[in-house]
Amino acid sequence: MELSYQEKLTLIKLGELRKAKFEELVEKTGLDQVAVMRSILGLQAKGLAKLHERSERIVVLTETGEEYSKIGLPEWRALKVLREKGKVTLDDLSEVLSGDELKPIVGLLRSEGWANVRNEGGKLILEITEKGLNAGERPIDRALKLLAEKKTVPLSEIQKLVSVNELKRRKIAEEDTVTERTVEITPAGEELLKKGLELREQVSILTPELIKSGKWREVEFRRFDIKAPVRRLYPGKKQPYRAFLDKIRRRLIEMGFIEMTVESLVETQFWNFDALFQPQNHPARDWTDTYQLKYPTSGYLPGKELVERVKEAHERGLAGSRGWGYTWSPERAMLLMPRAHGTALSGRQLAKGVEIPGKYFTIQRVFRPDVLDRTHLIEFNQVDGFVVGENLNFRHLLGILKRFAVEIAGVEKVRFLPDYYPFTEPSVQMSAYHPELGWVEFGGAGVFREEMTRALGIDVPVIAWGIGIDRLAMFKLGIDDIRYLFSYDLKWLREARLVW
Numbered sequence: 001m002e003l004s005y006q007e008k009l010t011l012i013k014l015g016e017l018r019k020a021k022f023e024e025l026v027e028k029t030g031l032d033q034v035a036v037m038r039s040i041l042g043l044q045a046k047g048l049a050k051l052h053e054r055s056e057r058i059v060v061l062t063e064t065g066e067e068y069s070k071i072g073l074p075e076w077r078a079l080k081v082l083r084e085k086g087k088v089t090l091d092d093l094s095e096v097l098s099g100d101e102l103k104p105i106v107g108l109l110r111s112e113g114w115a116n117v118r119n120e121g122g123k124l125i126l127e128i129t130e131k132g133l134n135a136g137e138r139p140i141d142r143a144l145k146l147l148a149e150k151k152t153v154p155l156s157e158i159q160k161l162v163s164v165n166e167l168k169r170r171k172i173a174e175e176d177t178v179t180e181r182t183v184e185i186t187p188a189g190e191e192l193l194k195k196g197l198e199l200r201e202q203v204s205i206l207t208p209e210l211i212k213s214g215k216w217r218e219v220e221f222r223r224f225d226i227k228a229p230v231r232r233l234y235p236g237k238k239q240p241y242r243a244f245l246d247k248i249r250r251r252l253i254e255m256g257f258i259e260m261t262v263e264s265l266v267e268t269q270f271w272n273f274d275a276l277f278q279p280q281n282h283p284a285r286d287w288t289d290t291y292q293l294k295y296p297t298s299g300y301l302p303g304k305e306l307v308e309r310v311k312e313a314h315e316r317g318l319a320g321s322r323g324w325g326y327t328w329s330p331e332r333a334m335l336l337m338p339r340a341h342g343t344a345l346s347g348r349q350l351a352k353g354v355e356i357p358g359k360y361f362t363i364q365r366v367f368r369p370d371v372l373d374r375t376h377l378i379e380f381n382q383v384d385g386f387v388v389g390e391n392l393n394f395r396h397l398l399g400i401l402k403r404f405a406v407e408i409a410g411v412e413k414v415r416f417l418p419d420y421y422p423f424t425e426p427s428v429q430m431s432a433y434h435p436e437l438g439w440v441e442f443g444g445a446g447v448f449r450e451e452m453t454r455a456l457g458i459d460v461p462v463i464a465w466g467i468g469i470d471r472l473a474m475f476k477l478g479i480d481d482i483r484y485l486f487s488y489d490l491k492w493l494r495e496a497r498l499v500w
């Protein structure tokens with residue numbers, strides 16, 4: 001039978017005592033409580049010792065009770081004044097009683113029969129009675145003394161004197177449960193002790209010194225039970241959703257994507273709409289609701305040449321298109337808004353110039369009015385991106401998107417449906433299958449229209465997408481309410497998985 005150092009030590013001490021209180025064993029072994037308990041349980045499992053536990057209801061003094069045991073119960077303090085003066089007002093008593101003690105005192109003195117109460121000119125007058133003059137120790141006084149002496153008293157003993165409820169109501173004492181643990185050695189334990197136990201120091205860390213000196217040959221190594229349940233540790237870590245976004249950023253960069261960044265959350269309509277060939281004052285702009293900035297209302301337009309080309313595309317068309325056929329307003333394009341989609345950054349990047357072939361992405365916080373529910377937030381995050389290259393087509397796009405959903409979010413089933421966006425043709429909408437929510441739409445994609453790309457100075461195909469990354473995070477983090485991504489629920493924050 002293999003015993004640990006601590007188990008051996010505990011057994012030896014138990015052998016001397018035969019039967020011991022748990023606390024006694026802690027003292028005798030010099031080990032800490034946890035170690036002793038673990039040893040006892042170990043010894044018990046091997047049939048060498050037996051642990052007995054007995055729970056008992058006890059009564060202990062509260063802080064107020066402690067105080068009363070020193071300065072006396074309020075009724076005694078009041079009686080003392082009454083005995084001196086014979087007749088008192090409440091004001092007189094306020095010298096020896098606190099505000100809280102004063103309130104019930106009239107009732108208390110009356111129920112003890114220690115005082116009579118009269119109303120004299122609107123004032124309460126307390127007058128001492130015969131009983132008050134001769135009052136002696138009552139059961140409650142004995143209970144208080146007992147509690148003050150013994151600190152904890154079995155409930156049954158207190159109940160013989162007074163009802164605990166009275167002590168509790170007067171906030172003098174509280175009930176509690178204590179568990180008394182005793183340990184006993186078994187015959188098998190005695191036998192083992194008789195054979196003799198070798199108490200060798202156990203080593204739990206193999207150090208270079210042990211190896212060099214050759215001492216490792218003599219020491220006994222402590223065995224670890226790697227399956228033993230341990231206390232859970234919750235070290236500081238990244239917020240789970242933050243970690244998810246960082247992971248996606250890493251993945252895309254590893255795949256050769258270049259990150260597009262921007263300082264502000266505010267955008268001109270020009271970049272949010274116009275540069276993407278979304279007409280002003282036209283239902284096509286209404287494919288999504290957006291917010292507007294109240295102050296300041298307007299920002300700046302980019303270089304004149306670019307603005308001219310965008311205006312031209314809108315009014316008369318480009319690349320064989322007839323355009324939208326209306327008069328384009330620069331004032332309207334200057335209006336400011338919280339960015340409504342990450343695609344605004346794709347437009348900016350294309351206008352700035354891109355590597356061809358090239359792959360770009362951005363992770364953006366975006367804003368759209370909506371009704372909050374388990375799959376909708378008004379402020380959410382998108383991963384937008386595009387690939388630009390000579391021979392790209394729609395099939396490449398579908399392939400990329402599927403890979404994202406499967407690889408990044410661990411989605412199992414993806415579905416594409418035809419859709420409409422003013423800036424892409426053809427356009428597609430993507431949904432993924434969530435075990436609890438069913439099909440969840442998580443983004444749109446398409447081939448950027450030539451009216452858009454040419455106005456921005458690009459003359460090769462650009463395939464683009466915008467993914468509602470919060471929705472994909474729901475899959476990865478195993479939640480069915482999008483609001484949980486920003487939750488303060490400590491249990492979730494602690495237990496959410498970060499590694500995959």
Ligand SMILES: N[C@@H](Cc1ccccc1)C(=O)O
Pocket residue numbers: 340341342343384421424443444445446464465466467
């Ligand atoms: N911007 C669109 C998604 C999209 C991006 C790029 C191309 C097509 C669609 C949205 O927010 O829903």
